[in-house]
Amino acid sequence: MEAGIRVAEPVAAAGTEIVELVAAGIHQVTRSVATGRHYGSGEIFPVIPGLNAVARTRGGELVFTSSAGSPPYGTFAERIVSPDAMRFPLPGGARPEAVAAGVNPGMASWLPLKAREAEMGEVGRPGTVLILGVTGIAGFLAVQNARLLSATRVVGCGRGQPGLDRAADVGAQTVAITGDRDTDADALARVLDGDTPRWPRPTSRPRSRSTSS
Amino acid sequence: MAAADIKAQIPVYIKLIADGAIQVPYRTFPLSDAGAAWTASTESGPRVVLVRD
Numbered sequence: 001m002e003a004g005i006r007v008a009e010p011v012a013a014a015g016t017e018i019v020e021l022v023a024a025g026i027h028q029v030t031r032s033v034a035t036g037r038h039y040g041s042g043e044i045f046p047v048i049p050g051l052n053a054v055a056r057t058r059g060g061e062l063v064f065t066s067s068a069g070s071p072p073y074g075t076f077a078e079r080i081v082s083p084d085a086m087r088f089p090l091p092g093g094a095r096p097e098a099v100a101a102g103v104n105p106g107m108a109s110w111l112p113l114k115a116r117e118a119e120m121g122e123v124g125r126p127g128t129v130l131i132l133g134v135t136g137i138a139g140f141l142a143v144q145n146a147r148l149l150s151a152t153r154v155v156g157c158g159r160g161q162p163g164l165d166r167a168a169d170v171g172a173q174t175v176a177i178t179g180d181r182d183t184d185a186d187a188l189a190r191v192l193d194g195d196t197p198r199w200p201r202p203t204s205r206p207r208s209r210s211t212s213s
Numbered sequence: 214m215a216a217a218d219i220k221a222q223i224p225v226y227i228k229l230i231a232d233g234a235i236q237v238p239y240r241t242f243p244l245s246d247a248g249a250a251w252t253a254s255t256e257s258g259p260r261v262v263l264v265r266d
Contacts, residue, residue, distance in 0.1 A: 021244065026254035026261045049251075050263075064227055076247055076263055088224045094231035101260035102230045102237035103223065110226055115214045137238065137260045144235050163257060170236065 005046050007072055010081045016068045017057065019082040023100035024053035024075045028138075030104075034074075042071040050075030052104060054096040055082060062090040064099055102141060109142035113149050128192065131156040134172055135163025143172040155191050157184075 012018045026049075032038035034049035052066045053075035067075045068083035090099060113129070129146040133139045134156025140163070146154045147170065156172040158164060164174040175187045229235045238259035242250035243266045254261040 021263075021265050023241070023265075024263045025239070026250060026263065031251075031254065064223070076244065078244070078265065086220070088227060091228050091231040094227065097239050097241055097262045097264065098237040099227055099230050101239035101262050102235060103226055105260065106226055106230070106235060106237070107219075107222065111214055111219060111222060114222060136257060141235060141237065148229070148234060160257065166238075 007048065010069050010073045010077070010079055012081060013068075015084050016081050017084065017087070019055035019057050019063065019065060019080050019087075021075065021078055021080055022054045022056055022062065023096045024050050025100045025102075025104060027051070027104040044071035047072045048074040048077050050077070050080075052100075053080060054090065054100045055080055057082075057087075062094070062096060064088045064090060064103060101137075105136075105138035106141040106145065108138050110145045113142075113145055113151075117149055127151065128153040128155065130188075130192070131167075131172065132158070134158045134167040134174065135160045139163070140166055140170065143167050143170050147171045155188070157188060 010018060029038060030049055030051050033041045033051065034047055036043045050067060051074065052064065055063055055065050057063055063082070065080065065082040065088070066086040067073065067080060068086070069081040073081055090096065109131070129151040131139050131142045131146070131154065134143060135158035139156055139158060143154050143156055154172045155175065156164070156167045157175040157177050158167075159177050161176070164176055168174050173191050175184070175191050177184050230237055239262045240253070240259045241262045241264045242253065244263050245266045247263060250261050250263055
């Protein structure tokens, strides 16, 4: 990052409020957007990275917020433009750093698991959940999410023993990926009792994607 | 999943973290040391979090 670049103070527009940074996670998507490799990147540089954060409002309330700032304004700054529609109060006792760290990578699996839960109707719980890339933070949170949603079995694969051990500690059966296709396929099949992943057949019709009425 | 449904899940997930139902490993860096934090975020392990100085 080039030193000495200064930007003007962010200004709140209608439907937004200026909030003060408390904690902001550096997520993979944040890096991709900031470096112009993500479709959501404005490709306007220099840029203040950061897509969301925990912040304090002028009233003193701790909130989780996305950024409403047009480039170059992101959340890695002392003051953030927070949209009213995407500002969520933190419950009492919440650790801001944990919320800032966990919401983004955690929602990456929480949302599809909740969607799957809805698809399953009265059965209501995901059966076997296979997590590819379980050694990263998103994979680690995915194991916990699947367990919380009562998955009957959680299998995670990835490279790197420390990450595999972490995943096992929170309830995953783990498979160390070697890079050899046949070896890895056999190892996965063994853990899945020979039941290879397949496209699931919902017991009820998926809900409509449309919200208009 | 509709946008409204996604938005509705954000406070649900925040509460899970707040209640300790989800363990989130993280390490913090001061905002004034964002460069070091950015470099550290390329490594695997706890999520890097910037905090106000």
